[in-house]
Amino acid sequence: MNQPKNHILVIFGASGDLTYRKLVPAVYDLFDQNLLPENFAILGLGRTELENDAFRSKMKEGIEQFAMNKVKDEKHLQTYLEKLHYFSFDTKSPDEYTLLKGQLRELDEQYNTNSNFIFYMATPPSMYEIIPEQLAAQGLSDEKTGFKRLIVEKPFGYDLATAKKLNKELLQYFKEEQIYRIDHYLGKETVQNLLVTRFSNGIFEPLWNRNYIHHVEITGAENIGVGNRGGYYEGSGAMRDMIQNHLLLLAGLVAMEPPALIDSTNIRNEIAKVFHSLRPIDEKDVAKYTIRGQYTASKIKGEDVKGYREEQGVDPNSRTETFVAMKLFIDNWRWADVPFYIRSGKMLPTRVTEIVIHFKATPHHLFADNESICKNYNQLVIRIQPDEGVLLKFGMKVPGAGFNVQNVNMDFHYSELSDTYLPSAYERLLLDCMMGDGTLYHRGDAVEAAWKFVDPILNAWKNDNSIPVHGYPAGSWGPDVSDDLIEEDDIAWRYPCKNLSDDGNYCEL
Ligand code: BG6
Numbered sequence: 001m002n003q004p005k006n007h008i009l010v011i012f013g014a015s016g017d018l019t020y021r022k023l024v025p026a027v028y029d030l031f032d033q034n035l036l037p038e039n040f041a042i043l044g045l046g047r048t049e050l051e052n053d054a055f056r057s058k059m060k061e062g063i064e065q066f067a068m069n070k071v072k073d074e075k076h077l078q079t080y081l082e083k084l085h086y087f088s089f090d091t092k093s094p095d096e097y098t099l100l101k102g103q104l105r106e107l108d109e110q111y112n113t114n115s116n117f118i119f120y121m122a123t124p125p126s127m128y129e130i131i132p133e134q135l136a137a138q139g140l141s142d143e144k145t146g147f148k149r150l151i152v153e154k155p156f157g158y159d160l161a162t163a164k165k166l167n168k169e170l171l172q173y174f175k176e177e178q179i180y181r182i183d184h185y186l187g188k189e190t191v192q193n194l195l196v197t198r199f200s201n202g203i204f205e206p207l208w209n210r211n212y213i214h215h216v217e218i219t220g221a222e223n224i225g226v227g228n229r230g231g232y233y234e235g236s237g238a239m240r241d242m243i244q245n246h247l248l249l250l251a252g253l254v255a256m257e258p259p260a261l262i263d264s265t266n267i268r269n270e271i272a273k274v275f276h277s278l279r280p281i282d283e284k285d286v287a288k289y290t291i292r293g294q295y296t297a298s299k300i301k302g303e304d305v306k307g308y309r310e311e312q313g314v315d316p317n318s319r320t321e322t323f324v325a326m327k328l329f330i331d332n333w334r335w336a337d338v339p340f341y342i343r344s345g346k347m348l349p350t351r352v353t354e355i356v357i358h359f360k361a362t363p364h365h366l367f368a369d370n371e372s373i374c375k376n377y378n379q380l381v382i383r384i385q386p387d388e389g390v391l392l393k394f395g396m397k398v399p400g401a402g403f404n405v406q407n408v409n410m411d412f413h414y415s416e417l418s419d420t421y422l423p424s425a426y427e428r429l430l431l432d433c434m435m436g437d438g439t440l441y442h443r444g445d446a447v448e449a450a451w452k453f454v455d456p457i458l459n460a461w462k463n464d465n466s467i468p469v470h471g472y473p474a475g476s477w478g479p480d481v482s483d484d485l486i487e488e489d490d491i492a493w494r495y496p497c498k499n500l501s502d503d504g505n506y507c508e509l
Pocket of ligand 1 (some may be wrong): 114184222242353
């Protein structure tokens with residue numbers, strides 16, 4: 001495999017949680033597999049005053065807890081830690097960028113990295129307005145000597161207007177090819193596998209359209225609450241936090257046309273086309289197509305759990321949604337009139353992300369008494385997490401007299417590939433950026449198209465108090481009215497369990 005060019009990874013927000021839990025451990029994983037270039041360093045920037053040694057020992061803890069590859073050799077870890085440097089830095093102060101440039105020049109000489117720099121903005125989004133401009137002012141976006149790449153963490157804007165503003169600002173200082181908008185869902189092995197499942201098998205694609213698919217269901221459920229992120233979540237809610245980015249992306253991958261080539265332009269063009277084909281939901285119809293909910297206090301396995309309004313940093317009268325269920329359509333030749341049902345929420349019974357393709361029943365029910373089973377069989381479940389895998393459900397004859405049909409499972413679990421290493425999402429995405437491959441990063445136009453679809457829903461929720469925020473007890477599958485949304489089409493949600501092959505009310509969660 002090709003190795004990335006020598007470079008320095010500069011992390012803004014290096015004293016924060018993301019750096020500690022995800023970024024530095026992910027880069028360690030790359031180091032441990034010999035995937036980093038020979039000359040490489042990390043420069044962490046943060047407000048907290050820290051010496052290099054203190055930064056390294058904090059990062060060591062992070063690696064020991066969160067790296068995918070367990071530390072086997074202290075000396076090896078030490079070699080990695082020595083590549084880590086820290087510089088106390090006030091992101092808001094333009095003067096400090098001159099010092100940063102000096103610091104980078106020194107490290108560049110010391111490590112011989114040919115002025116190749118990746119800048120990772122692991123900061124609150126308000127800093128996105130400052131960092132690119134100041135880097136450009138120091139000539140640090142100029143690629144005449146060495147590559148300069150900018151990684152932007154979500155949220156990419158707060159609505160369509162702010163997303164457009166952000167894109168415009170970023171493009172003032174960096175070219176689109178230099179900008180890497182990271183969505184960790186695209187880094188998940190199982191999400192990438194969607195492309196392979198669809199486009200490397202002859203048996204699925206002929207059926208993958210409105211002629212054979214009845215509806216598509218996408219679930220992103222979490223069994224945790226907002227924890228200490230209440231302050232952030234209050235201004236976000238499930239629509240901005242999960243649906244606008246992660247779950248619409250999954251819909252995009254399920255619905256896209258086969259790309260001409262597996263490369264960044266072709267794949268991203270196809271995803272953008274899906275987003276442009278989303279049927280707009282008019283503000284006046286929002287209540288018809290969406291359900292919003294908020295978890296309330298309850299008991300889970302005998303333990304009291306707080307409601308959302310009691311969480312730290314949350315307004316006691318908050319109307320922020322912690323659950324969304326919605327129905328959408330993709331208006332193109334392949335998907336016309338096939339409903340996509342999407343749901344996501346916090347404090348649901350289990351953590352599971354999956355896509356279920358529900359195929360149409362046979363045109364004629366030969367085994368008439370089994371009509372209800374016919375409706376439900378032939379589901380393809382693509383499990384993103386946990387118990388990653390793929391499950392096909394189909395009808396088989398019950399042995400014995402008559403022709404009774406029952407649903408059976410054919411399943412593949414990644415865990416069966418015992419010696420296959422599943423890299424973490426950040427590991428994969430950081431390596432791609434190091435290699436200059438933006439395929440698994442969002443492009444600005446697609447982000448704007450997703451906001452364009454979501455905007456009227458958010459506006460209606462904000463402006464129309466008659467649209468209810470339904471309470472649901474923490475630990476349940478959300479407000480019961482979300483069943484009505486799907487039942488009007490005479491179908492039901494799948495209630496997934498921890499194990500891919502199980503579903504229903506009685507299973508391990
Ligand atoms: C993040 C959201 O983007 O994704 C979090 O901000 C959410 O609220 C997380 O918990 C879910 O990611 P995963 O990989 O655990 O499904």
